[in-house]
Amino acid sequence: MCSFFHLSLASAGDNTFRSVPAESLRRLYKVDYTVLGGAPMATFNAGGRIINVNPNPFLRVIALAVAAFFLIILLFASVTRVESGHVGVLTLFGRVTGEVLPEGIHLISPFKTNNELTIRTQEIKESASVPSSEGLVMNLDTSLIYHLDPEKASDVFQKIGPGYETVLIEPNLRAAIREATASHTANALYTGEREMVAKQIHDQMAGILGGRGILVESILLRDIQLPLTLKSSIEAKQQAEQDALAMNFKLQKETQEAQRKRIEAQGIRDFQQIVAQGISPQLLEWKGIEATENLAKSPNSKVVVIGNSKNGLPLILGQ
Numbered sequence: 001m002c003s004f005f006h007l008s009l010a011s012a013g014d015n016t017f018r019s020v021p022a023e024s025l026r027r028l029y030k031v032d033y034t035v036l037g038g039a040p041m042a043t044f045n046a047g048g049r050i051i052n053v054n055p056n057p058f059l060r061v062i063a064l065a066v067a068a069f070f071l072i073i074l075l076f077a078s079v080t081r082v083e084s085g086h087v088g089v090l091t092l093f094g095r096v097t098g099e100v101l102p103e104g105i106h107l108i109s110p111f112k113t114n115n116e117l118t119i120r121t122q123e124i125k126e127s128a129s130v131p132s133s134e135g136l137v138m139n140l141d142t143s144l145i146y147h148l149d150p151e152k153a154s155d156v157f158q159k160i161g162p163g164y165e166t167v168l169i170e171p172n173l174r175a176a177i178r179e180a181t182a183s184h185t186a187n188a189l190y191t192g193e194r195e196m197v198a199k200q201i202h203d204q205m206a207g208i209l210g211g212r213g214i215l216v217e218s219i220l221l222r223d224i225q226l227p228l229t230l231k232s233s234i235e236a237k238q239q240a241e242q243d244a245l246a247m248n249f250k251l252q253k254e255t256q257e258a259q260r261k262r263i264e265a266q267g268i269r270d271f272q273q274i275v276a277q278g279i280s281p282q283l284l285e286w287k288g289i290e291a292t293e294n295l296a297k298s299p300n301s302k303v304v305v306i307g308n309s310k311n312g313l314p315l316i317l318g319q
Contacts, residue, residue, distance in 0.1 A: 077110035080107075092112050176201045
């Protein structure tokens with residue numbers, strides 16, 4: 001029994017398929033072959049080299065598994081997630097594309113990289129020794145409340161970078177604090193002008209950071225620490241001012257009280273004058289008679305002595 005190979009002999013301008021006996025083929029091209037299922041198959045070129053044999057099914061499975069593995073990796077590389085309170089800035093081989101992703105899950109090109117930036121409200125605390133207008137040095141604790149503008153996140157990432165707090169915000173905050181305190185006295189900063197200083201710092205920082213994609217919410221002056229001697233002097237001055245105000249209040253109160261008594265005395269005098277004009281001897285005698293009758297009827301009266309040569313009113317003795 002003679003087996004045949006189905007082979008392809010390729011030559012210039014002639015592509016034909018021919019079947020030749022396997023033994024003749026082996027002697028002619030000096031190749032070995034393997035019978036698979038009784039139908040060995042091979043493909044040769046005109047030079048006698050094998051260009052294709054029946055593929056092994058196991059190798060085919062491995063190739064499919066490898067292709068599926070790389071496909072899964074490619075799929076996972078195309079899916080990205082942006083955390084809550086953040087935005088994602090996409091870069092392609094290090095170049096900022098200008099695309100900004102909101103929070104959530106997104107499908108992107110596997111060659112792009114997602115760089116997250118927070119847009120939540122943040123606080124920077126700054127403690128600095130700053131001069132006043134008199135040249136006195138004091139310690140000022142300040143807080144800057146701010147957040148990143150989502151619309152300008154790509155510009156911030158490209159032109160400033162993720163460390164924009166250290167690069168941009170903190171140096172400008174220190175400069176703004178020193179500039180604001182240098183135009184006010186230490187006494188004013190310690191007493192009533194803190195809000196003015198905070199507003200001045202806020203306006204300056206908003207003008208600097210607003211155009212760079214960072215929005216300033218507020219400036220808080222947490223604490224101002226003056227030198228002990230100056231602090232004692234200011235407190236003594238304030239205490240003296242409070243004492244003077246208290247004394248002025250007492251003087252005003254006494255003046256008002258004297259005026260009240262003067263008005264009261266004037267009213268009593270006027271009342272007495274009016275009453276004196278309506279009293280006559282006959283009225284007094286009649287009132288005396290009424291009083292004598294009431295005393296005579298009273299159970300508390302003990303002795304009633306009548307006798308007064310002038311007006312006839314009794315002299316009453318008793319408990």
